[in-house]
Amino acid sequence: MTDNDSHGLDDFRDWPEEGRVFPASSANIQVLDGPHPFCLSDADEIAANWQREVTANPALFDGQMVFHRQLRVSGGAIEGEAHVVPYSAFLWWRRKADRRGGVHLFCYPVLVSADGALIAVTMGSHTANPGQVYFAAGSLEPVDIVDGRCDMEENMRREVREETGLDLLTCRSDAGFHAVRLDRTIALCKLYYFEETAEQIVASIEAHMEVAEDDEIAGAVIIRSADPSAYRYNAAMLPVIDWYFATVRT
Known part of the structure; x- marks a missing residue:
């Protein structure tokens, strides 16, 4: 990894403080061809960890996702480069104590009821985060790449549609994004405002769960x-x- 690669990745000196x-006015992530350097440097550890992961949770699937090489904040915009990697590489990176070698940005659609x-x-129970509560979301995937760059809003629409059946195209949303950094992970947030009450939205999600092809979620809260x-x-x-x-709903 060159000095240029490490700038903005290892020290986060240009970023707001963690938490x-x-x-963030925009997010512009270019997806590069070829393997992520982390996949080359940690190949043996990735393979060994994957065997441990699937032994503990046989339902895991080693699909593909976008994993970032470096990210920067410039003029209020998030910019950076990434590669498509196997999910097993991300799981090993997530297990590492220092998480050096990469950084993970995922899209976080914040659903707001009327x-x-x-x-x-x-x-x-069969997912990588069983029982945890968070906004319907997932890592960027190859299907979210358009002309070599990540389409953040399409990722949000796809993940919410797949997990809940809700259509974000029917919602009002804020311009731009917000973001938060936690332990080399960036959650890229966007607020989506529904015309339905919270109870109505949950009822719609529960109806979707009855006909969904998989059971990725166990319920809505x-x-x-x-x-x-x-x-x-x-x-x-x-x-x-x-x-x-504290600041949006006042």
């Missing part, structure tokens, strides 16, 4: 406060719900 939600609540989901003990939250949820209830 603070900040506005009565001001947030709607999240509980992940199914209504969030009406920033109480961190209300649910078994994924770590990325906590700064987002704090920010929403």
